[in-house]
Amino acid sequence: xxxxxxxxxxxxxxxxxxxxxxxxxxxxxxxxxxxxxxxxxxxxxxxxxxxxxxxxxxxxxxxxxxxxxxxxxxxxxxxxxxxxxxxxxxxxxxxxxxxxxxxxxxxxxxxxxxxxxxxxxxxxxxxxxxxxxxxxxxxxxxxxxxxxxxxxxxxxxxxxxxxxxxxxxxxxxxxxxxxxxxxxxxxxxxxxxxxxxxxxxxxxxxxxxxxxxxxxxxxxxxxxxxxxxxxxxxxxxxxxxxxxxxxxxxxxxxxxxxxxxxxxxxxxxxxxx
Amino acid sequence: xxxxxxxxxxxxxxxxxxxxxxxxxxxxxxxxxxxxxxxxxxxxxxxxxxxxxxxxxxxxxxxxxxxxxxxxxxxxxxxxxxxxxxxxxxxxxxxxxxxxxxxxxxxxxxxxxxxxxxxxxxxxxxxxxxxxxxxxxxxxxxxxxxxxxxxxxxxxxxxxxxxxxxxxxxxxxxxxxxxxxxxxxxxxxxxxxxxxxxxxxxxxxxxxxxxxxxxxxxxxxxxxxxxxxxxxxxxxxxxxxxxxxxxxxxxxxxxxxxxxxxxxxxxxxxxxxxxxxxxxxxxxxxxxxxxxxxxxxxxxxxxxxxxxxxxxxxxxxxxxxxxxxxxxxxxxxxxxxxxxxxxxxxxxxxxxxxxxxxxxxxxxxxxxxxxxxxxxxxxxxxxxxxxxxxxxxxxxxxxxxxxxxxxxxx
Amino acid sequence: xxxxxxxxxxxxxxxxxxxxxxxxxxxxxxxxxxxxxxxxxxxxxxxxxxxxxxxxxxxxxxxxxxxxxxxxxxxxxxxxxxxxxxxxxxxxxxxxxxxxxxxxxxxxxxxxxxxxxxxxxxxxxxxxxxxxxxxxxxxxxxxxxxxxxxxxxxxxxxxxxxxxxxxxxxxxxxxxxxxxxxxxxxxxxxxxxxxxxxxxxxxxxxxxxxxxxxxxxxxxxxxxxxxxxxxxxxxxxxxxxxxxxxxxxxxxxxxxxxxxxxxxxxxxxxxxxxxxxxxxxxxxxxxxxxxx
Numbered sequence: 007x008x009x010x011x012x013x014x015x016x017x018x019x020x021x022x023x024x025x026x027x028x029x030x031x032x033x034x035x036x037x038x039x040x041x042x043x044x045x046x047x048x049x050x051x052x053x054x055x056x057x058x059x060x061x062x063x064x065x066x067x068x069x070x071x072x073x074x075x076x077x078x079x080x081x082x083x084x085x086x087x088x089x090x091x092x093x094x095x096x097x098x099x100x101x102x103x104x105x106x107x108x109x110x111x112x113x114x115x116x117x118x119x120x121x122x123x124x125x126x127x128x129x130x131x132x133x134x135x136x137x138x139x140x141x142x143x144x145x146x147x148x149x150x151x152x153x154x155x156x157x158x159x160x161x162x163x164x165x166x167x168x169x170x171x172x173x174x175x176x177x178x179x180x181x182x183x184x185x186x187x188x189x190x191x192x193x194x195x196x197x198x199x200x201x202x203x204x205x206x207x208x209x210x211x212x213x214x215x216x217x218x219x220x221x222x223x224x225x226x227x228x229x230x231x232x233x234x235x236x237x238x239x240x241x242x243x244x245x246x247x248x249x250x251x252x253x254x255x256x257x258x259x260x261x262x263x264x265x266x267x268x269x270x271x272x273x274x275x276x277x278x279x
Numbered sequence: 280x281x282x283x284x285x286x287x288x289x290x291x292x293x294x295x296x297x298x299x300x301x302x303x304x305x306x307x308x309x310x311x312x313x314x315x316x317x318x319x320x321x322x323x324x325x326x327x328x329x330x331x332x333x334x335x336x337x338x339x340x341x342x343x344x345x346x347x348x349x350x351x352x353x354x355x356x357x358x359x360x361x362x363x364x365x366x367x368x369x370x371x372x373x374x375x376x377x378x379x380x381x382x383x384x385x386x387x388x389x390x391x392x393x394x395x396x397x398x399x400x401x402x403x404x405x406x407x408x409x410x411x412x413x414x415x416x417x418x419x420x421x422x423x424x425x426x427x428x429x430x431x432x433x434x435x436x437x438x439x440x441x442x443x444x445x446x447x448x449x450x451x452x453x454x455x456x457x458x459x460x461x462x463x464x465x466x467x468x469x470x471x472x473x474x475x476x477x478x479x480x481x482x483x484x485x486x487x488x489x490x491x492x493x494x495x496x497x498x499x500x501x502x503x504x505x506x507x508x509x510x511x512x513x514x515x516x517x518x519x520x521x522x523x524x525x526x527x528x529x530x531x532x533x534x535x536x537x538x539x540x541x542x543x544x545x546x547x548x549x550x551x552x553x554x555x556x557x558x559x560x561x562x563x564x565x566x567x568x569x570x571x572x573x574x575x576x577x578x579x580x581x582x583x584x585x586x587x588x589x590x591x592x593x594x595x596x597x598x599x600x601x602x603x604x605x606x607x608x609x610x611x612x613x614x615x616x617x618x619x620x621x622x623x624x625x626x627x628x629x630x631x632x633x634x635x636x637x638x639x640x641x642x643x644x645x646x647x648x649x650x651x652x653x654x655x656x657x658x659x660x661x662x663x664x665x666x667x668x669x670x671x672x673x674x675x676x677x678x679x680x681x682x683x684x685x686x687x688x689x
Numbered sequence: 690x691x692x693x694x695x696x697x698x699x700x701x702x703x704x705x706x707x708x709x710x711x712x713x714x715x716x717x718x719x720x721x722x723x724x725x726x727x728x729x730x731x732x733x734x735x736x737x738x739x740x741x742x743x744x745x746x747x748x749x750x751x752x753x754x755x756x757x758x759x760x761x762x763x764x765x766x767x768x769x770x771x772x773x774x775x776x777x778x779x780x781x782x783x784x785x786x787x788x789x790x791x792x793x794x795x796x797x798x799x800x801x802x803x804x805x806x807x808x809x810x811x812x813x814x815x816x817x818x819x820x821x822x823x824x825x826x827x828x829x830x831x832x833x834x835x836x837x838x839x840x841x842x843x844x845x846x847x848x849x850x851x852x853x854x855x856x857x858x859x860x861x862x863x864x865x866x867x868x869x870x871x872x873x874x875x876x877x878x879x880x881x882x883x884x885x886x887x888x889x890x891x892x893x894x895x896x897x898x899x900x901x902x903x904x905x906x907x908x909x910x911x912x913x914x915x916x917x918x919x920x921x922x923x924x925x926x927x928x929x930x931x932x933x934x935x936x937x938x939x940x941x942x943x944x945x946x947x948x949x950x951x952x953x954x955x956x957x958x959x960x961x962x963x964x965x966x967x968x969x970x971x972x973x974x975x976x977x978x979x980x981x
Contacts, residue, residue, distance in 0.1 A: 663933055
C-alpha cells in the first residue's frame with residue numbers, strides 16, 4: 007500500500023511526529039534528568055532541560071560501580087543468550103515445519119511456561135539449580151533464561167508461512183536437514199530473527215534476577231545488579247538512577263539501530279506467501 | 280559435512296558451559312571453605328570498605344556481598360530454601376519474626392555473656408526487643424531508626440509554636456491554622472501507606488498490643504482513638520488525601536510545613552533544599568498519653584548453617600562496639616544502636632541528631648510476630664476505606680478485627 | 690513426510706530447547722502446582738516436614754477472598770479494554786511506518802520502540818506528573834477548555850482506565866516490530882494485482898494486508914492476551930493496587946499476598962487460578978484460528 011499524494015504524506019508524517027513525541031517524552035526526560043540535581047528531578051511541574059546541568063551522577067556512577075567485572079559478566083550472558091536464540095530458532099523451525107507425534111502436546115508445554123508469573127517459579131527453579139550444583143556458577147545464571155517460549159512461538163508462527171515446496175526442493179537436491187536450516191531457513195527468516203536478536207539482547211543485557219539470586223559472590227554480578235546496589239534504602243536517588251538507565255540504554259539503542267534495518271530487508275525470495 | 284560441523288559447534292558450546300559451571304562452583308555449603316574467611320550479606324555496599332579495619336585487626340578475611348534492598352527478600356528466601364547462606368547476615372527489624380520462625384538464625388542466647396559488646400544493657404531497650412523471638416535472641420542490634428516531626432520553624436512561629444508542637448492537640452491547632460491560609464495550603468503531611476504510623480498513633484493514645492489477646496487488642500479504646508486522629512486530619516482538610524506535590528517542594532514552598540520522617544531526611548533536606556537552612560527543625564513526636572515512636576533499623580545475625588560461629592560472633596562483636604558504631608555513623612549516617620556511641624561529640628553536639636537520640640528513649644517495637652506485615656497492610660486498607668470511602672469507623676474496625684482473627688488463625 | 694517410521698530430525702531441532710525449558714521452566718511449574726495444595730510458608734520452605742497437605746483449601750479460601758475476587762474483576766476489565774487497544778494501536782503504528790521507506794521509517798521505528806527500553810521509574814515519575822490531580826499536565830490542559838479536573842489515579846474506575854492508557858502506550862514496541870516484519874513479507878505483486886482490479890485502500894487492507902499477516906496477528910494477539918492477563922508492572926509502580934484496591938490485578942495480588950507475605954501455598958493457588966484463565970483464553974484462540 008502506498009500513499010497517493012503529498013498531502014496524505016504530510017498528514018501521516020504529522021501523526022507520526024505527534025505520536026512519536028508523546029511516546030518518547032519520558033525517555034527524553036530520563037536522559038535529561040540524569041544531568042539534573044535531585045531536587046529538580048522531582049519538581050512539579052517537571053523541567054525538561056536541566057537548570058544547572060551536572061555530571062555528578064555520571065561521576066558517581068563510574069566511581070562506585072565495579073565496572074570491569076560486571077561488564078564482563080554481562081557480556082558473557084549476552085553471548086550465551088545468542089546461543090540460546092539459536093536453540094529457540096531451531097525449536098521454532100521444528101515446530102513449524104515438521105510433523106511428529108505429540109507435536110501439539112510438546113508445543114503446549116512450551117506455551118505453558120509463559121502462563122505463570124515468574125515469581126511463582128523462582129524458588130522451585132532455584133532449588134533445581136541447587137540440586138544440579140549450579141548455584142554460584144555462571145551456568146546457573148545463564149541456563150534459566152536461555153530458552154524463551156515467546157521466541158519459539160514467534161519463530162514457529164513465521165515458519166508456518168514458509169512454503170513446504172521450498173524445503174522439499176532442497177531435500178530433493180540432497181541437502182541435509184541442518185544445511186537446509188542454516189542456508190535456506192535462516193536467511194529467509196532474517197526479519198523475524200532481527201526482531202529476536204533485539205529482544206534477546208535487551209533481556210540478557212538487563213539480566214538482573216538470576217545473577218543476584220544465584221551468585222554467592224559479587225564476582226558474578228551484572229551491570230544491572232551493580233546499578234541497583236547504588237540505591238539507598240530510604241532515599242531514592244533519582245538522578246543517579248536516570249544516569250544508570252541512560253548508560254545502560256546506549257548499547258541497546260546501538261544494537262537496535264544495527265538490526266532494525268534487517269527487519270525490512272530480505273524477502274527477495276519469490277513465491278513466499 | 281556441514282551437519283558435522285554444527286554438531287561439533289553444539290558440543291563445544293555445551294562443553295564451554297559445563298566448564299564455566301565447574302570453574303566457579305567453589306564453596307558448597309554456607310559461606311567460604313577457608314577457615315579464616317567469613318561471608319557477610321548486607322544491604323549497604325559501603326560496608327565493603329568499612330570492614331578493612333577489622334580485617335587488619337583480626338586477620339580474618341571478610342567477604343562482603345551487598346544485596347539491593349528491593350530484592351533482599353527474594354535472596355533470603357532462596358538462602359532459606361536451600362540452606363546455603365552466608366555466615367553473617369544483616370536483617371531489618373521488620374523481617375525478624377518471619378525468618379526467625381523459619382529457623383534461619385542461630386540462637387545467640389548462650390553467647391551473650393561471652394562477648395562484652397553483646398550485653399543487652401548497651402542498647403536501646405526497644406531495639407533489643409526486636410532481636411527476640413520465641414524466647415531466643417537471634418541478633419545483635421547494629422543501627423536503629425525512628426520517626427520524628429520535621430517542621431518549618433518560621434511558619435510554626437506564625438501560628439504560635441516557634442519551638443514546634445508538643446502535643447497532638449498542638450499539632451491539630453497549628454495544622455488547622457496553617458490549612459486556613461488558603462487553597463492548596465495544608466497543615467501537615469500524614470502518611471497513608473506507612474505500616475508503622477497507625478500503630479504509633481495508637482500507642483500515643485495509650486494502646487498496647489498484647490500477643491495473647493489477638494484480635495481483641497483492636498477493641499481497646501486507644502486504638503480507635505488513634506484511627507480517629509488519623510481520620511481527623513483528612514476530614515478537616517489539614518492534610519492532603521491525594522498525591523499532590525513532591526514533599527520537599529511542598530515543604531519548601533510552605534504548603535506542607537510539617538511531616539514525619541526518619542534521620543536520613545536531615546542530609547537530604549540539606550542537600551536538596553539548602554536555601555531552607557535555619558527555617559526548619561526536628562521535634563520529638565507529639566504527645567498524647569505518651570510520645571512513643573517506632574523503632575526500626577537492622578541487626579546482625581548468624582546464619583544457622585554456618586560452621587564458623589566463633590569467627591562470625593567475633594565480627595559481630597566488632598560491629599557492635601561503640602567506636603565502630605560511631606565510625607559507621609560517620610560513614611553513612613545510620614544511627615548507632617549502642618547507647619555509649621551517642622556520647623561521642625559527633626552525635627551529642629549535633630542538635631538535630633540529638634533530637635533523634637531523645638526520641639529513641641521513647642520508642643517501642645511493633646509486635647514481633649510473623650503476621651505483622653499482613654495485619655498492618657490490612658490496617659492500611661481499612662484506613663483507606665475510612666478516609667477515602669467514608670466508611671463508618673466502628674464498622675470498619677469491626678471488619679478489621681475479623682480480618683485479624685482470620686490472619687492469626689492461619 | 691513418511692509418517693509410518695519414526696523420524697529423528699524434528700527432535701534434533703526441538704530437543705535442546707524443549708529439554709532446557711522442561712527442566713528450568715516446566716518442572717518448576719509442576720512443583721508450584723504441588724505447592725498450591727499445601728499450606729507452605731517460610732517455615733515450610735526451611736523445613737519441608739512442616740508442610741501440610743490442605744487439599745483444595747487454598748482455592749476455596751481464594752474464592753471467598755474479596756480482595757482476590759476484586760483483583761480478578763479488575764484483571765478482566767484490563768484485558769477486555771486493553772488487549773484490543775494494544776493490538777490495534779501497534780498495528781496502526783506499523784502500517785503508518787510502512788508507508789515510508791527512508792529515514793522516516795528507520796527513525797520512527799526507534800522512536801516508537803523507546804517506551805520498551807525506558808526505565809520504569811522514569812515512566813512512573815513522568816506519568817505520575819501527567820496524572821497528578823492538582824498539578825498534572827492533563828488536568829491543566831483540560832482546565833484550559835473548562836473541563837473539571839479528572840481524578841486520574843484517585844478514583845478506582847478512572848485509575849484503571851488511566852493504567853490501561855499507560856500500558857498501551859508502553860507496550861507498543863515489540864508488537865509493532867513484529868507487525869513491521871510481517872508487513873514487509875507481503876509481496877508487492879498482491880497489491881499490484883489489486884490495483885489492476887481497482888480495489889480501494891480499505892479493501893486492500895482487509896483483503897490482502899490483514900490475511901497475509903495473520904500469522905503475526907495471531908501471535909501478537911495471543912501473547913498480548915497472556916501478557917495482559919498477567920498485568921503487573923503498571924499498578925505496581927503507579928498505584929500499588931489502590932485506591933481502594935481498585936487497580937489491583939491478579940498478578941499483583943499473587944505477588945503481594947503470596948510472596949511479600951511468604952504465603953507460598955496461597956500464592957501458588959492464586960497463580961493456578963490465573964493460569965487456568967490464561968490457558969482457556971489461549972486455547973479458545975487456537976480453536977478460533979483453526980476454524981478460520
